Amino acid sequence: MWLLLLLLKVASLAPALGQDWGLTQSQTLTAGGAKAWRYTLSPRGEEARALWEALSLQYRDHLRAGYRVDLGGWRLYFLGGKLRLERHCQAVNPACFTFGALPVDKARQDRFLMELGALLDRALGEAARTGGTVTLSRLFRVELRRNQALPYPAAPSGWKP
Known part of the structure; x- marks a missing residue:
């Protein structure tokens, strides 16, 4: 019953954040019991998918070149050939993001990234409490154990370094 209530609560909060x-x-349920939770963030709608496709390509290029990618409260970077995810901004604002050189209005990109940052923070917070996998489509995937210490080891998702 709690599981159903939790899923309804997550679903009811999503529209409040944006579109x-x-x-x-x-979560997969088998005869052996429940498996770890999976949290997947992906853009909704044709415009959002196109924006994320362009932005994620630039983010991948940044990472390949040895730069960090700031995603609000989180920072993604390579260290010793391994992808890492760590805490970044405590008070998230538009300056906490790596912006793309895109033909998109800055205010639009701000809204897009702020929504991403809020959902990413929520997904990582839940996965850290329960254990599970968080995937940001076209960028990274991180598998967390319950109460795992930072930085989190991550893996590219949808690309090769």
Whole structure:
């Protein structure tokens, strides 16, 4: 019963954040019991998908070149050939993001990234409490154990370094 209530609560909060991003929470149930939670963030709608495709390509290029990518409260970077995810901004604002050189109005990109940052923070917070996998489509995937210490080891998702 609690599981159903939790899923309804997550679903009811998503529209309040905006229309660009979706957060899907799932868990596989088998005869052996429940498996770890999976949280997947992906853009919703044609415009959001096109914006994320262009932005994620630039983010991948930044990472390959040895730069960090700031995603609001989180920072993604390579260290010793391994992708890492760590805490970044405590008070998230538009300056906490790596902006793309895109033909998109800055205010639009701000809204897009702020929504992404809020959902990413929520997904990582849940996964850190329960254990599970968080995937940001086209960028990274991180598998967390319950109460795992930072920085989190991550893996590219949808690309090769």
